[in-house]
Amino acid sequence: MRFLRLGNLGMRGVAGTGLTPHNVIAYASAVGTYSNGGRIAVGMDTRISSKMYRDAAVSGLLGCGAEVIDAGICPAPLLHHLVRRERLSGAILIGAGHHQAGWNALAPLSSRGSYFSNLQTQELLGIYHSGIYRSVPWNGVGKIHPRPEGLADSYLELLCTLVDAERIAARRFKVIADFCNGSGSVLADAFAKRFGLELIPINQILSGVLPHDPEPRPRTAMQVQSLIKVLNADIGFVYNSDMSRASIVTDSGETLSEEYSFPLVADHVLRLAGAGAGVVSNCCTTRTLDDIVRRRGGILCKGKVGQAHTIDRMFETGAVLAGDGSGSIALARGVPGFDGFLLTALVLESMAFDGETSSGLAARLPRYCIIKRAVPCSSSHAYSVLRNLRGHIFPDAVFSEEDGLRFDWQDGWAHLRASMTEPIVRMIVEWKTREKAEEYAAKVSSVLERVAAS
Amino acid sequence: MKEAFRRLKIGVSGIRGVVGESLSPVLASDFAAAFGEFVGGGRVLIGRDTRSSGEMYENAVAAGLLSVGVQPVLTGILPTPSLQFAVRETAASGAIAITASHNGNEWNALKFIGPDGLFLNQTANDELLDIYNQPDSNYVTENRIRTEKCLPDAFRMHQEKILRSVNADAIRKKHFRVAVDCCNGVGALYSRKFLESLGCETVSIFDTWGNGFERPPEPVPAHLGALSECVRKHRCALGFAQDPDGDRISLVSGSGAILGAQDSALLIAASLLRNRRGGTVVLNIQTTRAIELVAEECGVRVLYSPVGEVNVTDAMTASGAFLGIEGSSGGIIYPAISMCRDSYAAMALVLDMLAARGQSIDALLGTLPRLASVSRKVICPSAQAGVNALRAVRERHSSRNPITVDGVRIDLSDGAWVLLRRSNTEPVIRLLAESADPAAAERLVEKFERELQGLLKK
Numbered sequence: 001m002r003f004l005r006l007g008n009l010g011m012r013g014v015a016g017t018g019l020t021p022h023n024v025i026a027y028a029s030a031v032g033t034y035s036n037g038g039r040i041a042v043g044m045d046t047r048i049s050s051k052m053y054r055d056a057a058v059s060g061l062l063g064c065g066a067e068v069i070d071a072g073i074c075p076a077p078l079l080h081h082l083v084r085r086e087r088l089s090g091a092i093l094i095g096a097g098h099h100q101a102g103w104n105a106l107a108p109l110s111s112r113g114s115y116f117s118n119l120q121t122q123e124l125l126g127i128y129h130s131g132i133y134r135s136v137p138w139n140g141v142g143k144i145h146p147r148p149e150g151l152a153d154s155y156l157e158l159l160c161t162l163v164d165a166e167r168i169a170a171r172r173f174k175v176i177a178d179f180c181n182g183s184g185s186v187l188a189d190a191f192a193k194r195f196g197l198e199l200i201p202i203n204q205i206l207s208g209v210l211p212h213d214p215e216p217r218p219r220t221a222m223q224v225q226s227l228i229k230v231l232n233a234d235i236g237f238v239y240n241s242d243m244s245r246a247s248i249v250t251d252s253g254e255t256l257s258e259e260y261s262f263p264l265v266a267d268h269v270l271r272l273a274g275a276g277a278g279v280v281s282n283c284c285t286t287r288t289l290d291d292i293v294r295r296r297g298g299i300l301c302k303g304k305v306g307q308a309h310t311i312d313r314m315f316e317t318g319a320v321l322a323g324d325g326s327g328s329i330a331l332a333r334g335v336p337g338f339d340g341f342l343l344t345a346l347v348l349e350s351m352a353f354d355g356e357t358s359s360g361l362a363a364r365l366p367r368y369c370i371i372k373r374a375v376p377c378s379s380s381h382a383y384s385v386l387r388n389l390r391g392h393i394f395p396d397a398v399f400s401e402e403d404g405l406r407f408d409w410q411d412g413w414a415h416l417r418a419s420m421t422e423p424i425v426r427m428i429v430e431w432k433t434r435e436k437a438e439e440y441a442a443k444v445s446s447v448l449e450r451v452a453a454s
Numbered sequence: 455m456k457e458a459f460r461r462l463k464i465g466v467s468g469i470r471g472v473v474g475e476s477l478s479p480v481l482a483s484d485f486a487a488a489f490g491e492f493v494g495g496g497r498v499l500i501g502r503d504t505r506s507s508g509e510m511y512e513n514a515v516a517a518g519l520l521s522v523g524v525q526p527v528l529t530g531i532l533p534t535p536s537l538q539f540a541v542r543e544t545a546a547s548g549a550i551a552i553t554a555s556h557n558g559n560e561w562n563a564l565k566f567i568g569p570d571g572l573f574l575n576q577t578a579n580d581e582l583l584d585i586y587n588q589p590d591s592n593y594v595t596e597n598r599i600r601t602e603k604c605l606p607d608a609f610r611m612h613q614e615k616i617l618r619s620v621n622a623d624a625i626r627k628k629h630f631r632v633a634v635d636c637c638n639g640v641g642a643l644y645s646r647k648f649l650e651s652l653g654c655e656t657v658s659i660f661d662t663w664g665n666g667f668e669r670p671p672e673p674v675p676a677h678l679g680a681l682s683e684c685v686r687k688h689r690c691a692l693g694f695a696q697d698p699d700g701d702r703i704s705l706v707s708g709s710g711a712i713l714g715a716q717d718s719a720l721l722i723a724a725s726l727l728r729n730r731r732g733g734t735v736v737l738n739i740q741t742t743r744a745i746e747l748v749a750e751e752c753g754v755r756v757l758y759s760p761v762g763e764v765n766v767t768d769a770m771t772a773s774g775a776f777l778g779i780e781g782s783s784g785g786i787i788y789p790a791i792s793m794c795r796d797s798y799a800a801m802a803l804v805l806d807m808l809a810a811r812g813q814s815i816d817a818l819l820g821t822l823p824r825l826a827s828v829s830r831k832v833i834c835p836s837a838q839a840g841v842n843a844l845r846a847v848r849e850r851h852s853s854r855n856p857i858t859v860d861g862v863r864i865d866l867s868d869g870a871w872v873l874l875r876r877s878n879t880e881p882v883i884r885l886l887a888e889s890a891d892p893a894a895a896e897r898l899v900e901k902f903e904r905e906l907q908g909l910l911k912k
Binding site: 059 | 473474480505506512514517518520521559561597599601666
């Protein structure tokens with residue numbers, strides 16, 4: 001399959017057939033041109049192809065006269081932190097996050113340390129498509145610098161200003177963590193030490209081979225689930241390969257939907273922040289979040305799908321917390337990007353404050369039945385498929401199209417959106433009861449499949 | 455003209471261009487991918503000289519190789535001859551040297567080395583270019599991408615081979631005091647230690663790297679004043695001058711006399727020819743005739759080759775020669791050590807000779823035939839005009855049986871000769887004449903310069 005996608009998420013595609021060193025050098029050259037040289041960090045996850053793209057990106061940046069900070073294998077939150085701490089011009093994060101094996105991606109980070117905004121992406125792609133990049137003579141070519149000393153420590157230090165490490169450490173939690181052989185592995189020991197955890201890491205080998213589908217969700221949590229009761233652990237976490245997402249397994253062995261990671265954190269953060277605090281989410285996150293935010297007197301703001309939008313909106317609205325249903329969260333006072341370590345620390349802090357077990361926390365969540373499905377649909381076709389559905393189905397629902405199509409009913413909702421990364425339409429249906437959720441999921445997918453096939 | 459000269463140059467000396475202008479990282483990566491397909495997998499070594507653009511191209515080349523399923527092996531900053539040596543020692547599929555050799559700071563180049571440790575010849579280069587220009591590259595999917603490796607100590611293998619090939623103990627006993635001009639190139643990392651391993655008390659100059667070349671990088675006499683001064687000041691037995699990637703050598707005698715490329719080659723060649731007696735030596739067409747005279751005296755057969763290292767080594771392989779000389783650029787190719795121009799082998803051979811003979815460079819040179827040489831260049835309006843003019847010269851002087859191995863060389867009955875040859879790197883025709891009488895050499899060059907200018911005006 002040939003596949004290459006350019007957008008707010010950067011450049012992503014299938015290694016070899018779409019994403020090539022040629023494209024990556026050009027893209028990195030566009031980034032170096034955008035930042036007018038400057039200092040740019042390059043971090044990567046552990047995938048086999050990541051080193052190739054790292055080499056290509058470094059070369060493109062050096063050729064633009066940028067000084068390259070070689071962050072090596074670097075979890076996404078650490079890279080967000082690095083940019084801000086060292087006041088860099090930006091960064092390139094190489095890694096496929098939740099994508100299946102064979103994929104890879106480059107995501108540019110702005111000088112603020114967050115993903116590029118819409119406007120920044122437009123400007124960057126303008127440069128990329130023009131093919132005219134900043135070039136420097138021999139004595140202007142950049143150099144490669146090692147990542148600054150104490151970077152990981154300063155990041156963990158930052159986490160300790162956001163959560164109460166002592167109270168967490170006092171509980172001596174036993175935690176099983178599945179790093180999916182990803183970049184989170186490199187910080188695991190330091191993180192555990194800082195928060196006094198008895199951490200049992202699994203899939204912590206930097207082999208570049210994914211032990212399972214890297215999307216944190218119940219079906220990828222089976223390994224953790226099989227261990228949690230045997231080892232008598234307090235909680236388990238499953239991360240994606242760049243440490244931006246996490247899902248939770250409770251001490252009773254329940255594999256929580258990744259949708260519940262964010263509401264669990266929101267419940268805790270809002271309780272501490274008090275009424276009136278803002279939370280940013282996207283238009284296809286579980287209603288559990290709406291209920292929690294309402295219960296805590298917070299203000300929920302829903303926007304378009306994608307980390308860039310969500311984080312930007314958090315800063316614009318002065319919200320304290322942002323996140324989405326993929327198992328991602330960020331604090332306004334934390335690094336400017338989704339942070340799986342922070343998510344872990346906040347959930348543990350919540351348990352520590354309440355003297356609660358993880359299953360106890362989960363029991364407090366209002367639950368819905370959420371069904372996520374992917375309907376195959378070629379990328380270019382997907383847009384017209386969705387356009388044609390507009391106004392023709394579900395006249396009884398409240399309709400919105402801020403991002404994709406959303407239908408809201410009293411007791412549930414459905415959302416359809418063309419994936420930005422794969423040739424599929426993503427369907428999410430959520431209802432109070434499983435029967436109704438199944439019923440509506442069947443309705444929506446039959447309509448969708450019919451139109452997609454036509 | 456200047457502009458045209460700065461364009462990308464693709465030929466037997468690899469892909470050469472100006473940093474930030476014609477040689478982009480994308481180009482380097484794409485050519486590396488094409489080379490990976492050319493060698494058909496396995497391991498490819500990557501070496502570079504000290505140029506500030508080296509890291510950029512190293513990364514681009516590694517990415518290109520990875521993309522076609524080849525394993526890149528980074529050797530870091532490494533002399534080109536050591537890289538060529540390492541290819542054979544490690545049974546690699548080939549190597550890419552990132553160096554513009556004696557060209558200035560603004561240049562860089564990729565030089566492609568085959569599994570035999572030799573540069574790709576014209577035929578192989580044409581194949582590579584053909585692969586590069588195919589619309590589809592055979593990029594591999596992630597499961598076939600290899601892991602990058604490092605080979606940090608490739609120079610040591612090369613050094614050990616050299617030390618085994620000369621009488622190292624005899625050299626060490628002499629405790630020579632020598633000077634070396636590293637040209638802020640690869641020598642800055644290796645040459646001092648190398649000479650010290652031969653028991654030499656070593657003074658080095660231009661021995662830092664990372665901030666460009668502090669002297670023009672071609673080791674021609676005009677650029678070696680500092681080395682000459684250093685030799686005299688520290689009363690050294692001799693001085694060695696290298697180029698940025700350590701393939702060329704030039705000598706300075708104990709009196710501070712700068713030998714130049716031809717005389718340096720003559721001195722080393724004479725010693726090897728006299729030890730050997732018999733066999734074959736390959737000289738590129740612009741090598742001093744003095745070497746031929748010594749070869750005749752020793753009963754060694756002489757073959758001419760076109761200019762360019764790969765042309766010399768191809769002729770050597772075909773004829774089983776024990777020595778190859780690129781006199782015009784101070785290139786010594788001694789296959790008993792390595793089948794490439796190698797300044798380290800040359801340094802060891804000179805010291806070996808001094809230890810064995812117990813004479814100074816000046817004294818040794820005094821025993822050899824010497825010819826005066828004069829060179830000029832004539833600018834051509836186009837490459838084709840140059841070709842036409844050379845053809846006309848050849849026809850006009852056909853009664854003198856011109857040698858047309860590379861350009862047109864006309865030998866006179868008194869042993870003087872003149873060579874007219876189109877440059878590989880600049881749009882000019884170079885003239886080179888040699889004669890026992892300096893004034894005669896001058897007259898010879900002037901005569902042909904006038905003739906050439908007349909032909910180019912037509």
